[in-house]
Amino acid sequence: MAEATADDHGHAHQAAASATARSDSHQQHPLRIYLVVWAWLFVLSACSYFVDYIGLQGYLRWTLILIFMMLKAGLIVAIFMHMRWERLAMVYAILVPPVAVLVFVWIMAIESEYTLFTRLTFFGANP
Amino acid sequence: MAETTMTHTGTLRPEGLRGVAADWSSDQRAFKNVSWGKAMMWIFLLSDTFIFGCFLLSYMTARMSTRVPWPNPSEVFSLHIGGVSVPLLLIAIMTFVLISSSGTMVLAVNYGYRRARKQAVLFLLLTAVLGATFVGMQAFEWTKLISEGVRPWENPWGAAQFGSSFFMITGFHGTHVTIGVIFLLIVARKVWRGDYDVERRGFFTSRKGNYESVEIMGLYWHFVDLVWVFIFAFFYLW
Numbered sequence: 001m002a003e004a005t006a007d008d009h010g011h012a013h014q015a016a017a018s019a020t021a022r023s024d025s026h027q028q029h030p031l032r033i034y035l036v037v038w039a040w041l042f043v044l045s046a047c048s049y050f051v052d053y054i055g056l057q058g059y060l061r062w063t064l065i066l067i068f069m070m071l072k073a074g075l076i077v078a079i080f081m082h083m084r085w086e087r088l089a090m091v092y093a094i095l096v097p098p099v100a101v102l103v104f105v106w107i108m109a110i111e112s113e114y115t116l117f118t119r120l121t122f123f124g125a126n127p
Numbered sequence: 128m129a130e131t132t133m134t135h136t137g138t139l140r141p142e143g144l145r146g147v148a149a150d151w152s153s154d155q156r157a158f159k160n161v162s163w164g165k166a167m168m169w170i171f172l173l174s175d176t177f178i179f180g181c182f183l184l185s186y187m188t189a190r191m192s193t194r195v196p197w198p199n200p201s202e203v204f205s206l207h208i209g210g211v212s213v214p215l216l217l218i219a220i221m222t223f224v225l226i227s228s229s230g231t232m233v234l235a236v237n238y239g240y241r242r243a244r245k246q247a248v249l250f251l252l253l254t255a256v257l258g259a260t261f262v263g264m265q266a267f268e269w270t271k272l273i274s275e276g277v278r279p280w281e282n283p284w285g286a287a288q289f290g291s292s293f294f295m296i297t298g299f300h301g302t303h304v305t306i307g308v309i310f311l312l313i314v315a316r317k318v319w320r321g322d323y324d325v326e327r328r329g330f331f332t333s334r335k336g337n338y339e340s341v342e343i344m345g346l347y348w349h350f351v352d353l354v355w356v357f358i359f360a361f362f363y364l365w
Contacts, residue, residue: 027236027240027342028237028240028241029237031234034230034233034234034237035230038226038230038233041226041230042223042226045223045226048359048360048364049215049219049222051364052201052215052364053214055201062365065360065364065365066360068360069356069359069360073353073357076229076349076352076356077353080229080232080233080345080352081345081346081349081350082342086161087140087146087150087159087160087161088143088144088146088147088150089146089147089150089151089157089158089159090157090158090166092147093157093169094172094173097173097176097177098173098176098177100177101176101177101180101181101184104181104184105184105187108184108187109187109191111188111192112187112188112191113192115188115192116191116192116193116194119192119193119194123194
C-alpha cells in the first residue's frame with residue numbers, strides 16, 4: 001500500500017530535500033516571469049484608468065474596459081495562480097463552471113430589458 | 128489521504144484532452160498532482176466566483192432595468208486635489224495597491240519554496256500591510272460617500288439601487304480582503320516560527336505543515352485581486 005500512495009503524502013516525510021522531486025505539484029518558477037507579469041498588470045491597470053480619465057464613451061469605452069479586464073484576469077489566473085502549469089483536468093474543472101454565470105448574465109439581460117419595457121410602458125419615461 | 132492509490136504517476140500521464148478523460152475516468156482522485164489542500168482552495172474559490180458573479184449580475188440587472196439615470200461613477204468617486212477634480216483617483220490608487228500586494232504575494236510564495244524564510248516573512252507582511260492599506264482606503268471611501276448622503280435606499284445623484292449595489296459589492300469584497308489579511312498574518316507567523324521546515328502540525332487541522340500552505344494562501348489572495356479587477360471594470364469604469 002505504502003509505495004502506491006499518492007505522491008504528496010509520500011513526500012511529506014522527506015522534508016527539505018524533496019523540493020525538486022515534487023516539482024510537478026509544487027509551483028516554483030523563475031522570478032523573472034512574475035516580475036514581467038507584475039509590470040504588465042500595472043500597465044493594463046493604468047490603461048483602463050486612462051479610458052476613464054480621457055473620457056472615452058460608448059462602445060469604444062466598453063470594449064477597451066473589457067479587453068483590459070480580461071487581459072488582467074487572464075494574467076493573474078494563468079501566471080500568479082499557476083493555472084498555466086496545472087493539469088488540464090484541474091483547469092477545466094475550475095474554469096468551465098463560470099460559463100454558467102455568463103449564461104445567467106444573458107438570461108438576466110433579457111429579463112431586465114423586459115422589466116425596463118414594462119416600467120416605461122406603465123410609469124412613463126420620467127420618474 | 129493514504130488510501131487514494133494512484134497509477135501512472137510521473138511522466139507517463141497523458142496530456143491534453145486525453146489527459147482530462149484519463150484523469151477523470153481513472154476511478155481514483157481526479158486531480159493527479161494537486162494536493163487536497165490546493166484542490167479544495169480552488170473549489171472554494173470557484174464557489175466564491177459564483178457569489179461575486181451573482182452580485183455583479185444583480186447589479187447589472189438593477190442598472191439595466193431602472194429608468195432613473197445611473198449616477199456617473201467617474202464623478203461620484205472623484206477626489207478634489209488642490210481645487211482640481213480628478214476622476215476615480217482613490218479607486219485607481221486602491222487598484223495599484225492591490226496589484227502591488229499580488230506581486231509581493233507571489234514573491235512570498237517563491238521565497239517560501241526556496242526556504243528563504245526571512246524573505247518569505249517579509250513579503251507576507253508587506254502583502255498584509257498593503258491589504259490593510261486597501262481596507263483603510265475603502266473605509267475612507269465609504270465614510271466620504273455616506274457623508275455625502277449615499278444610503279442603500281437613496282443617493283443624491285440618481286437611481287437608488289446605486290447605493291445598495293455599491294455597499295453590497297464593495298462591502299463583501301472588503302470583508303474578503305480583511306479575512307485575507309488575518310490569514311496572511313497567521314501564515315506569516317508560521318513561516319517565521321519555521322513551522323513549515325519542521326512540519327509542525329497545525330493547531331486546527333493537525334496536519335503536517337509545508338510550504339504549500341503559502342501557495343494556497345496566495346491563491347486566495349490573488350483571487351481577491353481578481354475579483355477587484357472585475358469590480359473595477361464593471362462598477363467603477365462602466
